[in-house]
Amino acid sequence: DAGITQSPRYKITETGRQVTLMCHQTWSHSYMFWYRQDLGHGLRLIYYSAAADITDKGEVPDGYVVSRSKTENFPLTLESATRSQTSVYFCASSEWGGNQPQHFGDGTRLSIL
């Protein structure tokens, strides 16, 4: 089935470790997004990408790195994980961005001990 998939679904790691969350979409959407969701904050945009090799910061980019070498993949890396990065991470895509609705993956539940 076409769609957007995230992996892993659950991840537990330790502070200081590098962690990469994967996101893959089969719609050939131009735009892809990474959000984190914490109680009391709603969804906050970390990074987004308008096309392959084009990425831009969102609201809370510090401590995260992204890349987009292929249209269908948009991995998110925590270079040195901290406890404050414990959260639920959602990847999303949209055809054009801006005023287009976004479609979300199932999310990755990340715990940093």
Place this chain on the structure above:
Amino acid sequence: RKEVEQDPGPFNVPEGATVAFNCTYSNSASQSFFWYRQDCRKEPKLLMSVYSSGNEDGRFTAQLNRASQYISLLIRDSKLSDSATYLCVVPFYTGRRALTFGSGTRLQVQP
């Protein structure tokens, strides 16, 4: 003023009731709006898009008031399965072509 503001609730209503949520936004240039539904920390799912004055889909009606900069979501004949968090979403163009999500309004429909 926050970019998107919603009453967090929870709204506790009996089955069959009609309930309405409001959402205010700060960017008067926004042209389209969305309501998403989110169940218990699962992924948000698109419920309705609003591109003009409003939209209706079965028991759900979304209305847009550009002069006052708010959108509303009306749910008629509430079902137990409507229990969820409803997110108001507004696109923002300044600096980024992305959507801004409200924190959500929680609805609990009771038998």
